[in-house]
Amino acid sequence: MAVSSKHPASAPPTAPLREKTSHLMLRAWCTFLLFMTVSGTAWVHAFGEVVAAVVTISGGVLSVILWIVLRPAVQWRRLPWFVVGYLAWATLSLLWTAWIGATAVTLLLLWITTLQAMFVGSVLTWREVTRSLASALKWVMALSLVFELWVAVVVGEPVLPGFATTDEQVDPIVFWSRANLLDGGRIQGIMGNSNLLAPVALLAIIVFAIRLALRAPYRATLIGWIALSAYLFSRAGSATAVICAIAVAVVLATVLLMRTAKGPGARTKYYVGYAVIGVGGAVTFWLLRGAIFTALGREADLTGREGIWSLVLERAAQHPIVGWGFSTPWVTNDPAFDQWIVDHGESVMQAHNMWLDVYLQLGAIGLVLIILTYLAFIWRSWFFAVDRPRWDLRADRPYSPIALLPTLLGALLLVQGIAESSPLLLWGWALLVLFAFKIKQSPHIGEGPAEQSLAIERGEPTKQAA
Structure with a gap:
């Protein structure tokens, strides 16, 4: 006869594993940091330079304190050393x-x-x-649409920084928003610049698509975010961003093709073929740039950029080895930059080419360091994307969609850097450093001390790396 026992053989039921509140707050803080980086000039336009500076410096101090308190697993010998060298120079x-x-x-x-x-x-x-970056980009995309809609419907006229309006005749370049959402013109989003909004929208499309490939929850919502980002990308009307999108598509197709190769030798023909196509395409683009930019609604000299480059090269040639001194961006209230190069009545804040900008500021030495920084990043991110994850005898592990993100970012930044200096600051520099650091610290997604995801998500301390 069965006997009831107060001591069952099975383990008592337990609550499902959940992330600790402390880790949720930490991830929320990281999302805010990424949002602050991606939104960039929006903080200055909305709250002024003083408030933006206070928020930026306070955020930096808080992150340093958290880093000291949390002591995450970091292999200090595996830092992105070219980044460190550029920073030191x-x-x-x-x-x-x-x-x-x-x-x-x-x-x-x-x-x-x-x-x-x-x-x-x-x-x-x-x-x-990837999840935090996607959240930050959602905020930027949503706020850009809401802001442009508010200006077009509620205000009904262009808005200056600080939410001000004016009846005076001013150059459209000074407006935060030109109220173009409903009239078909180029929109600028919360960043106040179409050439800043477009690449961020392209980055959002990339990140949301990767999240979709990861089978993240709320897939229909992710498709909606991709559609919104594509709409903002189109309405920004940036010729440089269109070329960036083409480059990203080519790199994506190349990576996916390389993944089908059965061995390193099988990739050789692909490398040769794409090298020929790449060099030929670059030469053709340069020779036909006038017709291409005219078709995109831009001037043949890249909307005055060639004139800016000429002036920058002229000054840079006076100090070709060590440069004039770091300043990214150019501080236009400094006498050295005030009224030096003027566009639409406003002093220019960049060389509109990141390589020339570095050459002007840090000379040939700085230029070599930034070139090495990008070469190292492109090299590592490329093989991070095309090589199957392997750290033992098993050679059939599936690829992760996340592995595509660094190399696609690299393609975006390299092409953008031809006509803009944006890759040297804010989200361009931040994401370059973030992924360069992450690839060296965690070359295998989900494996290693810095990838003990379950322990980290529970908020448990991880074993410190040697």
């Missing part, structure tokens, strides 16, 4: 800079951006980084 330029105030201010921004990027990469796993 930019800092060293304080000794000879011709614009000490501009150098000090922009160096602080560079240091904060670099530290924030490494902080996010050290406390979040690959999946969490």
Whole structure:
């Protein structure tokens, strides 16, 4: 006869595993940092330079404190050393800079951006980084649409920074929003610049598509976010961003093709073929740039950029080895930049080419360092994307869609850097550092001390790396 027992053989039921509140708050903080980086100039336009500076510096201090308290697993010998070298050389330029105030201010921004990027990469796993970046981009896309809709419907006229309006005749370049959402013109989003909105929208499409490939929840909503980002990308009307999108598509197709190769030798023919296509395409584009940019609604000289490049090269040639001193972006209230190069009545804040910008500021030495930084990043991110994940004898592990993100970002930044200096600051620099750091710290998604995802998501301490 069965006997009731107070001591059952099975284990008592337990609550399902949940993330600790502390880790949820940490991930929310990282999402805010990424949002602040991606939204960029929106903070200055909305709240002014003082408030934006206070928020930026305070965020940097808080992240440093959290890094010291949390002590995440970091292999300090595996830092992105070319990034460190570029940062050190930019800092060293304080000794000879011709614009000490501009150098000090922009160096602080560079240091904060670099530290924030490494902080996010050290406390979040690959999946969490992608998830937080997607959340930040959703906020930027949504706020850009809401802002443009508010200006067009409620205000009904262009808006200046600080939510102000004016009856005076001013150049459209100074407006935060030109109220173009409903009349078919180019929109600028919360960043206040179409050439800043378009590449961010392209980045959003990439990240949302990767989340979709990861089979993230709310797939229908993700498709909606991709559609919104594509709409903003189209309405921004940036010729440079269109070329970036073509480059990203080509790189994506190449990576997927390389993944089908049965061995390293089978990839050789693909490399040769794409090298020929790449070089031929670049030469053709340069020779036919006038017709191409005319078709895209732009001037043959890249809307005046060739004139800017000529002036930058002329000044850079005076200090070709060490440069004039770091200043990214150019601080236009400094006498060295004020009224030096003027476009639409406003002093220009960049060289509109990241390589020329670095050459002007940090000379040939700085140019070599930034080239090595990008070469190292492109090299690592490329094989991170095309090589099947392997750390033992097993050679059939599936590819992760996340592995595509760094190499697609690299393609976007390289093409954008031809006509813009944006890759040297804000989200361009932050994501370059973040992924360069993350690839070296966690070369295998989900494996290694920095990828103990279950422990990290529970908020448990991880074993410190040697």
